[in-house]
Amino acid sequence: MFGDMMGMMGKLKETQKKVEETKARMDNVLLDENSSDNKLKVTITANRTLKSISIDDELLQDKEMLEDYLILTLNKAIERASTVNETEIAAVAKEGMPDIPGMDLFK
Known part of the structure; x- marks a missing residue:
């Protein structure tokens, strides 16, 4: 039992x-x-750290439009990064979990 x-x-x-x-490797995965x-x-x-932003000159002429673009695009990027992060962490965690009857945590 103790073994x-x-x-x-x-x-x-x-x-x-x-x-x-x-988690550390996720710092090097760029999306x-x-x-x-x-x-x-x-x-x-x-890991949801912003690395760069590239803005078309046309957007610099309209502050409100730029703000809308930033919100929409950043939210999509964060959602995508979260999905990649959670998928990778869950895969590693599931792979290493011992088989304990009744403990199907990662179904």
């Missing part, structure tokens, strides 16, 4: 380490998101 428990604890620690490594007409482009990491 099984020690094995599970070791597996959980290993999984925790892999999750932390995956580009563009407005529908490509007048605004943002680059964000899978």
Whole structure:
């Protein structure tokens, strides 16, 4: 019984380490998101850190339009980054979880 428990604890620690490594790796995963007409482009990491913004000169003439573009495009980028991040973390966590009857956490 204790051997099984020690094995599970070791597996959980290993999984925790892999999750932390995956989180760190997400800093290097860059995602580009563009407005529908490509007048605004943002680059964000899978950890949701904004890396760059590229704005078409036409948008600089209209403050309200630029603000709308920024909100829409940044929200799409954040949503996409969140999906990538959560998918990657869940995959690593599921892979390393011990098989405990009745504990189907990642279905």
